Amino acid sequence: MTARARRSGWLGQHAAAEGLVMLAVLGWWWMSNSLSAMVLPSPVSVLKRTFDLFVDPELSRHALVTFLRVAGSVFISLVVGLALALLARRAQWIDAIVRDRILxxxxxxxxVGWAILALIWFKASTLSVMFVQVMILLPFAVTNFMEGLRNLDAEVVEMAHSFTRRRRAVFAKITLPMMLPYGVAALRTSYGICWKIALVAELFGAQSGLGQLMLRAQxxxxxxxVLATCFAIVVLFAAGQKLVIDPIARAMRADLHQP
Amino acid sequence: MLIVWFFAAQALPPYQLPGPIKVGDKLAWLVATPAGLWHVAASIFHVAAAMLASFVLGFFVALLPLYLPVAVIMVDGRFTPFVNSFPGIGWTMLAIVWLGIGTNTVVFSVTIILLPFMIINLREGVRALDRELMEMAGSFSRSRARAFRLIILPSLFPFMFSAMRVSFGVSWKVTLTAELLGGTTGLGYLMNVARQELDTAQIFAVMLLIVLLVYAINRLLFDTAQRHLQLGRVGAAS
Structure with a gap:
C-alpha cells in the first residue's frame, strides 16, 4: 500500500467514524423532539446537566466522592491482593485454598449481592461502598499477582539468594521490580472494573456519590x-485513565528499563 | 469454614448473619419447589437470551471492518469504547423508562452490557486472521462465502469461545442487577424482595446458588467444550 493510499484510508475511516457519531447525536436529537423529556431528553440538556455535575458545588461533591472511593478501593485491593498472592506462595495448601476456594x-x-449484604452489615456509608468494590476487585488483583509470582525468573531469584541472605533485600530489589508489569496490569484491570461497579455499589449502600444521584433521579x-450521570462516569473514567493510570504505567515501564 | 460460620451465626442476629441450616433450607426451596425453580429458570432464560443476542450483534459488528475497511475506526475507536465505558446500571435505568419493568428490560440491558465483551474478543480474532491464508483462499476460489465458511469461521472459533466464556461469567452478575432493578421474575427479583424483608438467608441462598451454577456450567459446558476444541485442532494438525 502506498503512503497516499494509506492516508486516504485513514481519512475515510475518520470521516466514517465521525459521521457515525454525528448521525447518532442527530438521530438522538431528532427523536427527543417528538418524545417527552421524561423518556428521552435532548442531547443539549443532557450535556448541560453533565457539565453541571462537575461545576455545580452541590453536584460535583457527588462526583468527587465517587472518584475518591474508586481510587481508595483500587489501592486497597492491590495491596491486599499482593499480600494474598505472596501468602499463597508460602505453602502448597494456602495456594490451594486461595486458588480453588477463595478465588x-x-x-x-x-x-449486587455484596451491595445488599454490605448495606445490612455496615449501613449506608463509604465503608459499605468500598467493601463491595474491594470484594469485587480482589480476585482480579490476586490472579494478576499470582500469575506474576508464577512467572518469576527462578534463576534470577536463586542468583540473588547466592549474593545475599537477606530475604528482605531480595524481595525489594528483585521480586518487587519483576512483579511491576503484573502490578500495572492489575491496576489497569481493577481501575476499569471498579468504575463499572461503582454505580451498583453506591446504589444501595451510600448516601452520596453518583450512584445515589442516579437512583434519586430515576x-x-x-x-x-440519569443520562448525565452515565456520561459523567464515562468522562471521569477516561480522565483518570489518561491523567493517572497511563502516566503511572509509563513511569513504571521507564523505571524498569533503567540500568 | 462451615463450622466457623455456624458459630458466628449463633452469636449474631439472623438478619445480619443467618446460620448455614437456614440458608440450606432456602436453597432447597429454590431448587426443589416449582415456585423457586420458576425464578431459577427465568434467570437462566434471561442469561441465555441476552448472550445469544449480544453474540449475534457482536459478531456482525466485529466482522464489519473486514468487509468494509472504512469502518475500522468507527468500530474500534468510537462504538466499542462507548458501549464499553457506558455504565451498565445506566442502561438498566433507561430500559426501565423505555420498555417498562419486565423481561424485555432485563434482556435488553444485559445484551448491551455484554456487547463490548463479545466485540473485543471477536475483534481480536479478526485482527489475528492470517493474511496469507486469506490471500491463498482468494487465489483458490472467488467465492467469498466459501472463504468465510472454510477459513474465517474456523479461525475465529477459539475467539468465539473465549467471547462466550468471558460473557458468561459477566452475564450472571449483570442479570442479577438488571432483574433486581427492572425485573418481575428471576433470582435478582427474589433478592430485591429479600432485601425489603431483611431476609438475609434468602440473599445468601441466591448468592450461593449462583456460585454453584456458574461453577457447574463452567466445568460441565465450557471446560468440556474447550477440551474438545483442542482435541479437534490437534487432530487436524497431525
Whole structure:
C-alpha cells in the first residue's frame, strides 16, 4: 500500500467514524423532539446537566466522592491482593485454598449481592461502598499477582539468594521490580472494573456519590440526570485513565528499563 | 469454614448473619419447589437470551471492518469504547423508562452490557486472521462465502469461545442487577424482595446458588467444550 493510499484510508475511516457519531447525536436529537423529556431528553440538556455535575458545588461533591472511593478501593485491593498472592506462595495448601476456594467464590459472587449484604452489615456509608468494590476487585488483583509470582525468573531469584541472605533485600530489589508489569496490569484491570461497579455499589449502600444521584433521579423520573450521570462516569473514567493510570504505567515501564 | 460460620451465626442476629441450616433450607426451596425453580429458570432464560443476542450483534459488528475497511475506526475507536465505558446500571435505568419493568428490560440491558465483551474478543480474532491464508483462499476460489465458511469461521472459533466464556461469567452478575432493578421474575427479583424483608438467608441462598451454577456450567459446558476444541485442532494438525 502506498503512503497516499494509506492516508486516504485513514481519512475515510475518520470521516466514517465521525459521521457515525454525528448521525447518532442527530438521530438522538431528532427523536427527543417528538418524545417527552421524561423518556428521552435532548442531547443539549443532557450535556448541560453533565457539565453541571462537575461545576455545580452541590453536584460535583457527588462526583468527587465517587472518584475518591474508586481510587481508595483500587489501592486497597492491590495491596491486599499482593499480600494474598505472596501468602499463597508460602505453602502448597494456602495456594490451594486461595486458588480453588477463595478465588472461585469471589469471582462468582455478584456485586449486587455484596451491595445488599454490605448495606445490612455496615449501613449506608463509604465503608459499605468500598467493601463491595474491594470484594469485587480482589480476585482480579490476586490472579494478576499470582500469575506474576508464577512467572518469576527462578534463576534470577536463586542468583540473588547466592549474593545475599537477606530475604528482605531480595524481595525489594528483585521480586518487587519483576512483579511491576503484573502490578500495572492489575491496576489497569481493577481501575476499569471498579468504575463499572461503582454505580451498583453506591446504589444501595451510600448516601452520596453518583450512584445515589442516579437512583434519586430515576425515582423522580428525571431521565436527563440519569443520562448525565452515565456520561459523567464515562468522562471521569477516561480522565483518570489518561491523567493517572497511563502516566503511572509509563513511569513504571521507564523505571524498569533503567540500568 | 462451615463450622466457623455456624458459630458466628449463633452469636449474631439472623438478619445480619443467618446460620448455614437456614440458608440450606432456602436453597432447597429454590431448587426443589416449582415456585423457586420458576425464578431459577427465568434467570437462566434471561442469561441465555441476552448472550445469544449480544453474540449475534457482536459478531456482525466485529466482522464489519473486514468487509468494509472504512469502518475500522468507527468500530474500534468510537462504538466499542462507548458501549464499553457506558455504565451498565445506566442502561438498566433507561430500559426501565423505555420498555417498562419486565423481561424485555432485563434482556435488553444485559445484551448491551455484554456487547463490548463479545466485540473485543471477536475483534481480536479478526485482527489475528492470517493474511496469507486469506490471500491463498482468494487465489483458490472467488467465492467469498466459501472463504468465510472454510477459513474465517474456523479461525475465529477459539475467539468465539473465549467471547462466550468471558460473557458468561459477566452475564450472571449483570442479570442479577438488571432483574433486581427492572425485573418481575428471576433470582435478582427474589433478592430485591429479600432485601425489603431483611431476609438475609434468602440473599445468601441466591448468592450461593449462583456460585454453584456458574461453577457447574463452567466445568460441565465450557471446560468440556474447550477440551474438545483442542482435541479437534490437534487432530487436524497431525
Amino acid at each position: 472461585v467464590a469471589l469471582n462468582a459472587l455478584p456485586s 425515582a423522580a423520573a428525571d431521565a436527563t440526570t
